[in-house]
Amino acid sequence: MTEIPCIRWYEAAQKRRSRRSFNSSPIASDLLAKIDKVCKEFKPFHGIRAVVVSRSVDKVFKGIVGHYGKIRGATVFIAFIGDMNDPYIHEKAGYTGEGIILEATALNLGTCWVGASFNPAVASSSVQLRKNEKVLAVTPVGYAVEKVSFEEKIMTGFGRTHKRKSLFELVKGLEESKWPEWIKTALEAARIAPSAVNRQPWRFNIEPGSITISVDDLKDTYNIPKRLDCGIAMLHIEIAALYRGIRGKWEFLSPPQVARFVAQIPSDSAFA
Numbered sequence: 001m002t003e004i005p006c007i008r009w010y011e012a013a014q015k016r017r018s019r020r021s022f023n024s025s026p027i028a029s030d031l032l033a034k035i036d037k038v039c040k041e042f043k044p045f046h047g048i049r050a051v052v053v054s055r056s057v058d059k060v061f062k063g064i065v066g067h068y069g070k071i072r073g074a075t076v077f078i079a080f081i082g083d084m085n086d087p088y089i090h091e092k093a094g095y096t097g098e099g100i101i102l103e104a105t106a107l108n109l110g111t112c113w114v115g116a117s118f119n120p121a122v123a124s125s126s127v128q129l130r131k132n133e134k135v136l137a138v139t140p141v142g143y144a145v146e147k148v149s150f151e152e153k154i155m156t157g158f159g160r161t162h163k164r165k166s167l168f169e170l171v172k173g174l175e176e177s178k179w180p181e182w183i184k185t186a187l188e189a190a191r192i193a194p195s196a197v198n199r200q201p202w203r204f205n206i207e208p209g210s211i212t213i214s215v216d217d218l219k220d221t222y223n224i225p226k227r228l229d230c231g232i233a234m235l236h237i238e239i240a241a242l243y244r245g246i247r248g249k250w251e252f253l254s255p256p257q258v259a260r261f262v263a264q265i266p267s268d269s270a271f272a
């Protein structure tokens, strides 16, 4: 994939919700081929790959106790596999996986990032892991049941897990009145990104022409690295910037910082 389909993914980001109940119908072969294609072609970084698996789907989500994480009826899952020797593997996984999840959303398929409530042994044996690789997260893919089931409502705390913090709580740096349109759009898009248990660990520092993401603190909870959530926010920032006509480059940073997006703005542009 040479270009990110920014309008398609930006619009998908606005409507995506985690879905955990599916209707058990196999995915139509043309849609499945499109999912397979995006997994094979959306490879923005070395070290991370995504594989579509149509075997052992029930088993990978089976035996999970409690409401959080019960996935039912999916016929396919995608494994996000990372090279654990790469120091930035979690943010790369979040960024890459979210692109694939947004493409599935654009195809009207349901998904849910699952970083904890899956069986890693089943997931690992369903794909061929290379040396130093690990399945970092998975997502079911399928036709979500049309009406959100009562069970799903309980899992999402009747919509609570979809609520987000205000930008006021998340952003520091350049004052809001000085933000160009692309920064505003990018921050709004980052704010609605999914995160494990909706913890929203990302913090943003704004300087003229750049957005720096850091984690709120260095404690990872639920055994899911916060840098994975931050990688998802990175993709949301980039698609929103592109949606506003702004290209940029990412620079990976050391903890507690995660990465900085630097806009490439010609000096004679109205955005400068």
Ligand SMILES: Cc1cc2nc3c(=O)[nH]c(=O)nc-3n(C[C@H](O)[C@H](O)[C@H](O)COP(=O)(O)O)c2cc1C
Residues within 6 Å of the ligand: 016, 017, 018, 068, 069, 070, 112, 113, 114, 115, 116, 117, 118, 137, 161, 162, 193, 194, 195, 196, 197, 198, 224, 228, 229, 232
């Ligand atoms: C990295 C990551 C890991 C997640 N792990 C799980 C999980 O193990 N089980 C689960 O049911 N949901 C999981 N979720 C889904 C979140 O609970 C959900 O994204 C969050 O509550 C926000 O809701 P929304 O996706 O509907 O906006 C995970 C999400 C992310 C981003």
